[in-house]
Amino acid sequence: MDIDFTENEIQRYARHILLAEVGGVGQAKLRAARVLVVGAGGLGCPLVLYLAAAGVGTIGIVDDDRVSLSNLQRQIAHATADIGAPKVVSAANAALAINPAVVVHPYDMRLSPENVDALLSGYDIVCDGTDNFAARYLLADACYLAGKILISAAVLRFEAQLSTFRPGGPCYRCLYPEAPPAGLVPSCSEAGVLGAVTGVAGTLQATEVLKEIIGIGTGLSGRLLLWDALEMSFRNVGFGRDPACALCGAHPRITDLSAHGY
């Protein structure tokens, strides 16, 4: 790995390099890392900005949505002047304005069974910042089958959840075997969400991405972090591999994406 830095890089990342746990080697790992962020909304915006600021060398952003006025209460990478523009373009521009040295690949498309494998193939770590169960399960299944680390967050109203799914550890379906019936769990567009809650959740997600890349601390594999912003309380719930899991269990039902009705 290339651990030579320019004077400009040494200044930009000085507060990272000062940390014994990061140092020049950790910063070089960040520069070499490739992270895919799926969703350029409330979670994806802070994620992309902090990953770019941290010097993650290659960042992919997947979203087919356009910026609307109602997004701006929480999706901080988009500005009022961006209304109508593709979110991936707006988020990429915001990331590059912070750090022009990183490479950002905007994918103006909706995640689908047809494109997910190609999208994942160029990346080491994947972040779920989507807002619907169909995309969450598709991404979780595809990441497991491709052996990618998935760092997942979800928000609703005043609450957030966060976990990491690593190869060999419990998978998303060990935690949540199947999507809830349509209409049972409301979306943020139906039930609302406090803007800053998405910012904290996306920033926690970014923190876990940086830790995974550098290889420091204790990750969230096998742990679900639950945050209640109204009570301002954080809880950790442990979970293990489910031997009956449809994806990673002893007799998996899902062995490729075509096998589960996608």
Ligand SMILES: [Zn+2]
């Ligand atoms: Zn599993």
